[in-house]
Amino acid sequence: MAVFLLFLLSSVSCLATALAQQSHLNISLGSSLTPTGNSSSWSSHSGLFAFGFYQQGNGYAVGIYLAGIPGKTVIWTANRLSPVFPSNVSLVLSSDGRLILQHTQGQDIVIADPSESISSASMLDSGNFVLYNSDKKIVWQSFEHPTNTLLPGQQLATGHELYSSASETDDSMGIFRIKMQDDGNLVQYPVRKPGSPGYAYYASNTFGNGVTLNLDGDGHLYLINSSLTILSNLTKGGYPQDGRVYMAKIDVDGIFRLYSYSSNQGNRSILWESVEDKCTPKGLCGPNGFCTMMDNVAECRCPPGFDFVNPGNWSSGCERNFTTESCKSNSITNVKYEIRSLANTVWEDNTFATMETSTQEDCEKQCLDDCNCEAAFYKDGECRKQRLPLTYGKRTSDSNVALVKVGTLVSISESVIPSSPPKSIKKEIRVDILVIGISLAVFGVMISVTAGVYVHRNQVRAYKKITQSGNVEFVEDAAPKAC
Numbered sequence: 001m002a003v004f005l006l007f008l009l010s011s012v013s014c015l016a017t018a019l020a021q022q023s024h025l026n027i028s029l030g031s032s033l034t035p036t037g038n039s040s041s042w043s044s045h046s047g048l049f050a051f052g053f054y055q056q057g058n059g060y061a062v063g064i065y066l067a068g069i070p071g072k073t074v075i076w077t078a079n080r081l082s083p084v085f086p087s088n089v090s091l092v093l094s095s096d097g098r099l100i101l102q103h104t105q106g107q108d109i110v111i112a113d114p115s116e117s118i119s120s121a122s123m124l125d126s127g128n129f130v131l132y133n134s135d136k137k138i139v140w141q142s143f144e145h146p147t148n149t150l151l152p153g154q155q156l157a158t159g160h161e162l163y164s165s166a167s168e169t170d171d172s173m174g175i176f177r178i179k180m181q182d183d184g185n186l187v188q189y190p191v192r193k194p195g196s197p198g199y200a201y202y203a204s205n206t207f208g209n210g211v212t213l214n215l216d217g218d219g220h221l222y223l224i225n226s227s228l229t230i231l232s233n234l235t236k237g238g239y240p241q242d243g244r245v246y247m248a249k250i251d252v253d254g255i256f257r258l259y260s261y262s263s264n265q266g267n268r269s270i271l272w273e274s275v276e277d278k279c280t281p282k283g284l285c286g287p288n289g290f291c292t293m294m295d296n297v298a299e300c301r302c303p304p305g306f307d308f309v310n311p312g313n314w315s316s317g318c319e320r321n322f323t324t325e326s327c328k329s330n331s332i333t334n335v336k337y338e339i340r341s342l343a344n345t346v347w348e349d350n351t352f353a354t355m356e357t358s359t360q361e362d363c364e365k366q367c368l369d370d371c372n373c374e375a376a377f378y379k380d381g382e383c384r385k386q387r388l389p390l391t392y393g394k395r396t397s398d399s400n401v402a403l404v405k406v407g408t409l410v411s412i413s414e415s416v417i418p419s420s421p422p423k424s425i426k427k428e429i430r431v432d433i434l435v436i437g438i439s440l441a442v443f444g445v446m447i448s449v450t451a452g453v454y455v456h457r458n459q460v461r462a463y464k465k466i467t468q469s470g471n472v473e474f475v476e477d478a479a480p481k482a483c
C-alpha cells in the first residue's frame with residue numbers, strides 16, 4: 001500500500017514537473033527554447049526525461065536529462081567538443097526544418113543533422129529524442145548518437161563508441177572511451193590512443209559479426225551478434241522494474257558501469273562495472289605518474305624527483321624537477337645523480353636493456369653508470385633499464401621495485417669558485433666569476449635545448465614501442481581484469 005502511494009505521489013510530482021516544463025508530445029516547427037526563459041526544455045509524456053538547456057559551468061549546455069529524478073542526471077549532451085553556451089542563445093526547430101542553436105549574433109550551430117528536413121520532434125518516454133520528416137518517419141534520434149550513456153532499449157552498434165565526460169561538472173569529451181569493435185569485441189581504451197591491444201584496459205573477449213551492446217528495461221546488459229545469439233551476459237538482468245531506471249555509463253574515471261536509479265528516493269546503486277580496480281583505466285595519471293588507492297579512491301602521485309606538470313590535472317602527468325644533461329657531454333657537470341626506489345610499483349615495460357643482477361644495489365649501480373638509463377625495474381634478480389616517459393603506472397601487490405634516477409644540482413659555489421680567494425687578486429677573480437658565470441649560463445641553455453630534443457625523441461620512441469609491443473601483449477593486457 002505504502003509503495004503504491006509512493007508510486008502515485010511520484011507520478012503526480014512527475015506530472016506537475018511535466019506541466020511546468022510544458023509537456024510536448026509533438027514539438028512543431030517554429031518551437032523554441034531559451035536557457036533562462038519560461039520554456040527551457042521539452043519534457044517526455046511521463047515527465048521522466050527532458051530535452052533542453054541545463055546549467056553547465058558559467059553557461060548552459062543542450063542535452064537530455066532525467067527530469068523526474070532529483071539531481072537532473074544528464075544522459076546525452078549536444079555539441080560535445082564545445083557544449084557550453086551563453087544565456088542569450090535560443091534553440092529553434094526552424095521553419096525550414098532544422099534543429100539549430102541561434103546566437104543573438106553569429107553563426108547557427110546545428111544540434112542534429114538528419115539528411116532530410118524535419119517536420120516535428122518528440123521527447124519520448126524512453127529517453128530517446130527523435131526528429132520526424134513529413135511522413136512521420138524518424139530521420140534522427142539521440143539513441144543512435146550516444147555520448148556517454150546507454151538507456152534501456154538503446155544499443156551500442158558495431159563500430160560505435162561512448163566517451164567519458166571531462167569531469168562531473170563538465171560534459172565535454174573526457175579521456176576514456178568504450179568501443180563496440182567490428183570484430184565483436186567490446187573494448188575500453190584511453191581517448192587519445194589508437195584502438196590497439198596494448199592500450200586496452202577492458203575487453204569483453206567476444207567475437208563475431210555485427211555484434212551490438214544492448215540494455216533491457218530489467219537491467220540486462222548483454223552482447224548479441226547479428227543473428228541475435230547472446231554472446232555474453234554482462235549482467236543477468238531480471239532486476240525490479242517499478243520505480244527504477246537502469247542506465248549504462250562510461251564514467252569520468254574511465255570505468256563502464258551499470259546503474260540502477262530509484263525514481264522515488266533519487267538514489268542510485270552500481271549493479272555492474274567493467275573493472276573493479278579504479279587504477280586500471282590507462283592514462284588516469286598521465287606520463288610518469290602512478291596511481292594508488294587511498295580509502296577506496298584512486299589518487300595520482302609522482303615518483304621522487306618529479307612534480308605534477310599541472311597539479312589540478314592528473315592526466316597531464318609528472319615531469320622531472322631537475323634538468324638533465326646530454327649523454328654526449330661527459331665533461332664538467334653540475335648535476336649529481338642518485339637512485340630512489342619505489343616498492344610495489346609498476347609501469348608499462350619499455351625495457352631497452354635487461355641485465356641479470358644479483359641484488360637491487362647492483363641494479364641501481366647499473367642504471368647510475370648508464371647515461372641512457374632514466375629508471376630501472378628490479379624483480380627476481382632481473383634489472384630492466386627504462387627511458388622516460390614511464391606510462392600507466394600503479395601501485396600493486398607485484399614485488400617489482402621501481403628505481404628512479406634523481407638528479408640534484410650541485411651548487412656552483414661549491415664546485416667552481418675557490419672557497420677563500422687571496423685578497424690581492426680579488427678583482428681578477430671577480431672578472432673570472434663573471435666569465436665563468438656567463439659561460440655556465442650559455443652552457444646551461446645549450447644543455448636544456450639538447451635535453452629537450454632528447455626527451456622529445458625518447459617520447460616518440462617510447463610510444464612507438466608500446467604500439468609495436470601491443471600485439472604481443474594482447475592476451476595479457478586486454479583480458480578483463482575483474483569480471
Ligand SMILES: *[C@@H]1O[C@H](CO)[C@@H](O)[C@H](O)[C@H]1NC(C)=O
Pocket residue numbers: 026027028120132136
Ligand atoms: C505534429 O503536429 C503537426 C501539426 O499539429 C502535425 O501535422 C504532425 O503530423 C504531428 N506530428 C506527429 C509526429 O504527430
Ligand SMILES: *[C@@H]1O[C@H](CO)[C@@H](O)[C@H](O)[C@H]1NC(C)=O
Pocket residue numbers: 037038
Ligand atoms: C513568461 O510567463 C509569464 C506568465 O505566464 C508571462 O507573463 C511572460 O510574458 C512570459 N515570458 C516570456 C518571455 O514568454
Ligand SMILES: *[C@@H]1O[C@H](CO)[C@@H](O)[C@H](O)[C@H]1NC(C)=O
Pocket residue numbers: 086087088104105
Ligand atoms: C551574448 O552573450 C555573450 C557572452 O555573455 C556576449 O559576449 C555577447 O555580446 C552577447 N550577445 C548579445 C547580442 O547580447
Ligand SMILES: *[C@@H]1O[C@H](CO)[C@@H](O)[C@H](O)[C@H]1NC(C)=O
Pocket residue numbers: 208209225226227228229
Ligand atoms: C552468432 O553466434 C552463433 C553462436 O556462436 C553462431 O552460431 C552464429 O553463426 C553467429 N552469427 C553470426 C552472423 O555470426
Ligand SMILES: *[C@@H]1O[C@H](CO)[C@@H](O)[C@H](O)[C@H]1NC(C)=O
Pocket residue numbers: 220230231232233236237
Ligand atoms: C544470458 O542471459 C539470458 C537471460 O538473462 C539467458 O537466457 C542466456 O542463456 C544467458 N546466456 C549466456 C551466454 O550466458
Ligand SMILES: *[C@@H]1O[C@H](CO)[C@@H](O)[C@H](O)[C@H]1NC(C)=O
Pocket residue numbers: 244260261262265267268269
Ligand atoms: C535507494 O535507497 C533505498 C533506501 O536506502 C534502498 O532500499 C534502495 O534499494 C535504493 N535504490 C537504489 C536504486 O539504489
Ligand SMILES: *[C@@H]1O[C@H](CO)[C@@H](O)[C@H](O)[C@H]1NC(C)=O
Pocket residue numbers: 303304305306321322406
Ligand atoms: C626534487 O625532488 C627531490 C626528491 O623528491 C627532492 O629531494 C628535491 O629537493 C627536489 N628538488 C627541487 C628543486 O624541488
Ligand SMILES: *[C@@H]1O[C@H](CO)[C@@H](O)[C@H](O)[C@H]1NC(C)=O
Pocket residue numbers: 166313315316
Ligand atoms: C589536462 O591535461 C591534458 C594533457 O595535458 C589536457 O589535454 C586536458 O585538456 C587537461 N584537462 C583539463 C580539464 O584541463
